[in-house]
Amino acid sequence: MDLFVGCDLGGTNIKAGLVDISAGQVLLSRSTPTLAQEGPEAVMGRIADLIRKVIAENGASMEDIQGVGVSAPGLLDLEKGIVLFLTNLHGHWPNVPLQSHLSSELDLPVAILNDARAITLGEYTFGAGRGATNMACLAIGTGIGGGVIVDGQLVLGLRGQAGELGHLTIDLNGPRCGCGNKGCMEAFAAAPAIATMGVKVVQRGQATLIGELVDYDLNKITPEVIAEAARKGDEIAREIWKDTGSYIGTGIANLIVTLAPERIVISGGVAAAGDLLLDPIRRTIKERVFLIPVEEIQILTGELGNDAGVLGMAQWAQLQLQAASRG
Ligand code: BMX
Ligand code: ZN
Numbered sequence: 001m002d003l004f005v006g007c008d009l010g011g012t013n014i015k016a017g018l019v020d021i022s023a024g025q026v027l028l029s030r031s032t033p034t035l036a037q038e039g040p041e042a043v044m045g046r047i048a049d050l051i052r053k054v055i056a057e058n059g060a061s062m063e064d065i066q067g068v069g070v071s072a073p074g075l076l077d078l079e080k081g082i083v084l085f086l087t088n089l090h091g092h093w094p095n096v097p098l099q100s101h102l103s104s105e106l107d108l109p110v111a112i113l114n115d116a117r118a119i120t121l122g123e124y125t126f127g128a129g130r131g132a133t134n135m136a137c138l139a140i141g142t143g144i145g146g147g148v149i150v151d152g153q154l155v156l157g158l159r160g161q162a163g164e165l166g167h168l169t170i171d172l173n174g175p176r177c178g179c180g181n182k183g184c185m186e187a188f189a190a191a192p193a194i195a196t197m198g199v200k201v202v203q204r205g206q207a208t209l210i211g212e213l214v215d216y217d218l219n220k221i222t223p224e225v226i227a228e229a230a231r232k233g234d235e236i237a238r239e240i241w242k243d244t245g246s247y248i249g250t251g252i253a254n255l256i257v258t259l260a261p262e263r264i265v266i267s268g269g270v271a272a273a274g275d276l277l278l279d280p281i282r283r284t285i286k287e288r289v290f291l292i293p294v295e296e297i298q299i300l301t302g303e304l305g306n307d308a309g310v311l312g313m314a315q316w317a318q319l320q321l322q323a324a325s326r327g
Pocket of ligand 1: 001073074075085086087088114115116118140141142144145146164166179186187
């Protein structure tokens with residue numbers, strides 16, 4: 001059995017899983033609150049504790065583990081093994097040496113990667129991307145993360161920063177995005193933007209179930225609530241998914257003309273909307289892509305759910321070890 005630990009540092013929780021990489025299986029996983037306000041040192045301490053815990057709870061020992069992979073939700077410098085920019089985490093993260101700190105703390109090889117690139121690698125290796133040669137993945141949640149596989153390899157680009165698909169510009173004059181640009185796909189179609197569309201239709205007094213479903217507590221409007229309304233036949237809610245799908249479909253159309261991939265995988269919490277989201281994405285792509293045979297491109301939701309990132313990080317840790325042993 002080849003044992004690795006995959007770990008995801010998120011804005012709310014840290015999740016770690018013990019992975020049998022040859023079987024592509026998570027043997028045991030645990031999570032703990034991130035408590036980012038306590039600062040990077042404390043968070044890295046909790047990551048290390050959680051990793052030790054999943055190993056011990058499964059009855060394994062540290063010597064059984066070949067390597068550890070840790071993902072983080074933002075910009076990392078993979079050459080230096082450091083964090084550059086995590087917008088959704090409190091505390092001062094620029095230049096935090098995540099890789100070397102954890103590696104000396106755990107006395108194991110540690111590899112780091114962006115969270116959505118981890119999901120991409122997980123789905124590609126063990127999930128909805130299996131068997132594809134070229135694929136792109138979008139992870140739609142609080143933000144829109146992404147990753148690209150070309151010729152069976154995760155595309156890294158400069159310092160590992162390729163694949164920021166949420167920051168494709170889809171409107172020249174769109175709203176300001178957290179990254180600094182205007183009109184990014186993330187500003188239109190990540191979970192907070194979808195929820196805001198729901199809030200607006202309720203505030204305008206439009207005939208929709210959305211308000212009723214949350215007892216008119218606007219803070220409770222989420223993409224899940226809007227999906228529930230749409231499934232009950234609510235036309236206004238369906239319109240919100242159509243708009244969301246056309247924003248995301250526009251970004252994907254740009255990806256398709258760049259990569260001509262055979263598969264696009266949509267992951268993250270928002271992917272639970274299923275065909276409410278995928279149908280308008282498919283329609284938009286047909287409207288916008290002329291030079292590539294779009295009918296051959298599969299647009300699918302991820303298969304691994306919450307395990308995608310953990311499996312992807314275990315796989316990444318293994319790939320990094322193999323690359324190091326080749327020199
Ligand atoms: C942002 C971007 C991506 C990240 C994504 C994650 C930053 C700080 N982050 O688009 O690197 O993958 O958020 O989204 O630029 P989340 O839903 O996991 O927060
Ligand atoms: Zn942006």
